[in-house]
Amino acid sequence: METIDRALFVSEGTPPYDDSPMQIGYNATILAPHMHAMCLELLEDHLKLGMHALDVGLGTGYLTACFAVMVGPQGRDVGVEHIPELVESSIKNIQKSAAAPLLKEASFSVHVGDGRQGWPEFAPYDAIHVGAAAPEIPPALIEQLKPGGRLVIPVGNIFQDLQVVDKNMDGTLSVRSKTSVRYVPLTSREAQIRGY
Secondary structure (H helix, E strand, O other), X not given: OOOOOXXXXXXXXXXXXXXXXXXXXXXXXXXXXXXXXXHHHHHHHHOOOOOEEEEEOOOOOHHHHHHHHHHOOOOEEEEEEOOHHHHHHHHHHHHOOOOHHHHHOOOEEEEEOOHHHOOHHHOOEEEEEEOOEEOOOOHHHHHHEEEEEEEEEEEEOOOEEXXXXXXXXXXXXXXXXXXXXXXXXXXXXXXXXXOO
């Protein structure tokens, strides 16, 4: 978080370091800094140089840029967002950050797509982060998680838990709840634009 300045990823006039989520348009938010820190800490051992990472619901691109710096040019970092305008603005944000050189290389990319389906082209992933709450863990994300990998995802509707899902080497899953959270829902583009 020291390498990637959050101020480059919020609107002008918005206090970038206030510890609260902020609206970014299209019924989406950028997470509060403490949630970014928690997710990075939970995924740290799965974001080493050369590893593969997927960020679902990339929003402003902040966490995706952090992932890119952590896995480096030897790794692969993919961000998926279903709102094209957010993808465009996230690319502009990333281009102003320390992750910009990685975006020019084949090791870092952002895509318009339904994050509930992940991004199979570059799977399997060592680390998957989901920035919106799913009623249940999408099967496609489990399929795209590498054995030994970790998925961090908020699960629930009104009441949500940040779940840490580890895929064991034999393909079985270990799931634990880290904390109670309140995220926007992981939904279709149409439902999100309508306001869920």
